[in-house]
Amino acid sequence: MSKAGIRFRITDIFLLFMTILPLAAGIILKILFVPASDGIKITGAHIFFKIALPLGGLPITEAQVNSWLVMAEVLFFCLFMTHGIRAKVYTKRQVLAEWAVEKVEGLVTENMGEYFRGFAPFIASILVLSALSSLMSLAGLFPPTSDLNIVAGWAILVFFLITFYKMKCGPLNYIKSFGEPVPFLAPLNIISEVATPISMAFRHYGNILSGTVISVLLASALGGLTSLLLGWLPGQLGEFPFLRVGLPAVLSIYFDVFSGCLQAFIFAMLTMLYIGGAFDYEKYLERRKQKQARSS
């Protein structure tokens, strides 16, 4: 093997290692700093520490740290996938990466139109971040998407994008659109405008959180059932929760894997539909023509 080939292999292994490292770091952080609760409890994100600021402390919570870990994971995974790509395809890895990029670009152009082709990376990152954040619970970590703050952040970003693209078709048109169909309905229109990010955030967060709550309730119920049915077994055997082994995993496939991926897809889909719907390409072209006519 040539020298370049060896270097390529080493970089490969390093990047793959860095992909797995954040997950391990999350588990170690959880073991070290999050206090074990006695019994099964439903708690919010654990606060690691607070940064002192003039207006109250800024808490650094488990959800935030976990979402940073997911970001690092995605970053290194992308580097691993695109490492050493060439104009002429010769590895399976590059085929896979190109397939993913093409899929997302196809999805974006299909739902938002050709004008928004540049949105593909944004949509892809929302999709991957959201899905991986929800899947974090498979490793026993706190899924960042079950914290409202994280999801609300994404939803507010989407809200700003929607408003930006509505403004792009003329700020006056945007303000006028609140007075439709009759001006006295303006308050209702404003409420429905604000309700968009709220409903997006609550939908995603509510789905993941409800899955967590139901899983925890089921686990505690199975523990009670075992002690009721098999409590007569002698010694340690009587205390061991046999029914809790394996059974919750079936539920976890629905709530963690299916629901998490579906919610990620829906969040990305709604982002595309809202942003695409906010922008009227013909109006935009008309306005640009008028502007050019005025300036020349």
Next chain:
Amino acid sequence: MLELAIGIILGGCALGAGCAMIAGIGPGIGEGNAVAKACEAIGRQPESRGAVTTTMLMGCAVAETTGLYALVIAILLIFVAPGRFVDILMEAVK
């Protein structure tokens, strides 16, 4: 007397959570309708199965939102509200 007050708070929160979940009826009926129509559509045109399923899942998730609002309220009422209300009561008693 204090025990009674705390009992009323806890009971009220639990009842409120239960009442909030009545909203689960709406999404249930709505999603049921959506799935029924999707089944009909697939039965009529089996080749459009993929597109219909994707659209149906999308619609189901959007229809679920009102139910999830109720769920969030119920979770807040069970896990967050009692503590806060008891704190407020204790402040008032002092």
